[in-house]
Amino acid sequence: MPKSANFLLIGSSEAYSGKSAMILGMAHQLQQKGLKIAYGKPIGTCLSEDSLDQLVEEDVKFMAQTLKLPDDCVLPMLLPLDEATIFRRINGTDSTHYQQLLQRYAAPAGVDLVLLEGAGTLEEGKLFDLAVPQIAQALDSPVMLVNRFRSALVVDSLLAAKARLGDRLMGVLINDIPHDQVAIVESQIQPFLQRHGIEVLGLLPRNDLLRSVSVAELVHQLGAEVLCRSDRLDLMVESLKIGAMNVNSALEYFRKGRNMAVVTGGDRTDIQLAALETSTQCLILTGHLPPSRAILSRAEDLEIPILSVDLDTLTTVEIVDRTFGQVRLHEPIKVQAIQQMMTKHFKVDRLLTKLGLDPVATV
Incomplete structure (x- = not known):
């Protein structure tokens, strides 16, 4: 893995694991440390139409506004993932080489890190050569996984992800942990994952507001x-x-x-x-x-x-x-809550070390 990474790809083993929330909280911390951040979501999954009848990715729009990203720090969506697009691919009427489009992804001038959000699961987008492992390989990017804690079987999906991603898996963040389970996750599950080469970068307890x-x-x-x-x-x-x-x-x-x-x-x-x-x-x-x-x-x-x-x-x-x-993050009170939780529970300095980046300044 390169010492300094231009990209960090954030994925998950299952849909609605909280990727957008975690990225928002992480990006806020990185900005607080003086780093210049860019953001992109190659596969659009939260689509709507603007006043010009053009497809808009709602998560990208919200992330750009909340983090106050300039236009050149918002990377373009490569693929709107909907039924029509899928069937065009299946029927052979879409022969786009999405891996070639990925090669055009580049960090804007002066940007320290580009945060890329993967689709719902590790394999979603494979039909278009845009599954998380394929994007990671094309961009030579490390991957961080966000997994919701449903039971101790979270270790199964993380071990499977490690087998799929290999050394590209930089670390994992486990969120939505019931309060009565936090201690056992810290004392047993986290050490187990560490022993199997999976670094835990954050353990976030359940927050009812974020689930609202x-x-x-x-x-x-x-x-x-x-x-x-x-x-x-x-x-x-x-x-x-x-x-x-x-x-x-x-x-x-x-x-x-x-x-x-x-x-x-x-x-x-x-x-x-x-x-x-x-x-x-x-x-x-x-x-x-x-x-x-x-x-x-x-x-x-x-x-x-x-x-x-x-x-x-x-x-x-x-x-x-x-x-x-299918809770969305698009309320200001939730943004404040996730920023506070990530500041408390996410090891941002450890992430920077693994990426080979140094904070420019600490606010």
Whole structure:
């Protein structure tokens, strides 16, 4: 591995492992140390259209704005990964040599390090020769992996990744560790990985705020109608509760929750009132039934949005659960939280040493 690396490729073994969040926190630390950073995401996976009907990668746009990167420090997307693109490749109508496009990737003048974000998994993009191992080889780049801690079996995926990447695997960051598991990860899993040649550069405990979604995002995903307090869609939801029991049981149930979204029928005034008196961030009423005036008035006073959906309870819960599983980072309060967590738990100086880089200054 070269002493000084122009690129660092950040990948993961499974989708939604928190790569974007970790990159944002890492980049912030590097900037604080005086390094000039560039960022790129060769495969676009969070696509939308701008006012000119051009495809935009939302993560790239957000990263550039948050880190205040100049245009020349944002590398271009090489491939928008969607169904149409995949089938063009399968059908032979896309013969683009993406490895050749990769060769044009270059660190802008004066940049100390280019952070590249890989696709959802190690092998995603292989159809286009843009899987993480292929990008790493083409750019002679070291790789850092971000893995979410689901159980001690995290060691399996990391050992497999080590076998796949070899010496290019510079280190790993394990995040979303339940607080009651942090000690065992530090005392047993981390030393095990170290013994197998896998350096652990950070262990991040679970943070409910980072796992939360905004009420605005729930409105978007559910196609919901906002019945009141559309000015409070920035509230963050950390958990989901279903109100389908009697009111006495509901009160006890809701009091155990924190920053909840409560799904219940539009005709369940008793459940709605119980939810409003606890730690509820929004009410989601199913069946497209309007709430009573008393409920709307109380929600207005408490500044709690009420959403109405033309869906049954099961479908609503499935959509909300899926939204929690695909949490985005695009809220300022989350940016602040991840910066603080990475500052505390990520070994940025060790990363710089392994990259052969020296901090220009420490702020």
